[in-house]
Amino acid sequence: MSYDDTNIFAKILRGEIPCHRVYEDADTLAFMDVMPQSKGHLLVIPKAPSRNILDADPAVLAKVMPIVQKLAVAAKDAFDADGITVTQFNEPAAGQTVYHLHFHIIPRYEGAALKPHTGAMEDHGVLAALAEQVKAAL
Numbered sequence: 740m741s742y743d744d745t746n747i748f749a750k751i752l753r754g755e756i757p758c759h760r761v762y763e764d765a766d767t768l769a770f771m772d773v774m775p776q777s778k779g780h781l782l783v784i785p786k787a788p789s790r791n792i793l794d795a796d797p798a799v800l801a802k803v804m805p806i807v808q809k810l811a812v813a814a815k816d817a818f819d820a821d822g823i824t825v826t827q828f829n830e831p832a833a834g835q836t837v838y839h840l841h842f843h844i845i846p847r848y849e850g851a852a853l854k855p856h857t858g859a860m861e862d863h864g865v866l867a868a869l870a871e872q873v874k875a876a877l
């Protein structure tokens with residue numbers, strides 16, 4: 740399967756649809772997931788196109804992973820989380836629904852189960868406020 744630049748994250752990267760941005764550099768963008776599995780669920784994406792980890796350039800992975808770590812630490816601080824789950828899905832059989840490589844950063848709270856993957860849409864005002872908390876922690 741090849742990369743299709745009509746996917747939703749390619750549109751976000753081109754500025755065609757909005758997102759609640761928390762971090763950006765020359766190679767990477769991080770923003771709030773619109774259907775969060777927990778309070779503060781973030782996505783980190785490389786700007787370089789690849790469907791997922793299977794076709795990604797190793798040099799791109801080398802640049803994105805330190806940013807995944809940076810955002811995991813910031814999310815833990817911002818939301819006083821008890822832990823952080825990092826997930827990354829490859830192809831439909833593995834649960835992938837958007838075909839531009841991305842890493843989920845999901846804050847975890849003692850005793851709280853995760854909400855369903857791609858479940859309910861969060862209110863945009865709530866996401867904007869959460870994004871500000873992450874930015875302040877960075």
Ligand code: 5GP
Nearest residue numbers: 747758771772773774828834835836837857
């Ligand atoms: P995947 O299943 O591919 O690993 O995850 C895709 C993620 O993207 C899901 O968690 C879903 O909630 C999120 N998502 C889908 N559409 C949008 C969107 O338009 N904006 C944002 N910020 N997240 C999205």
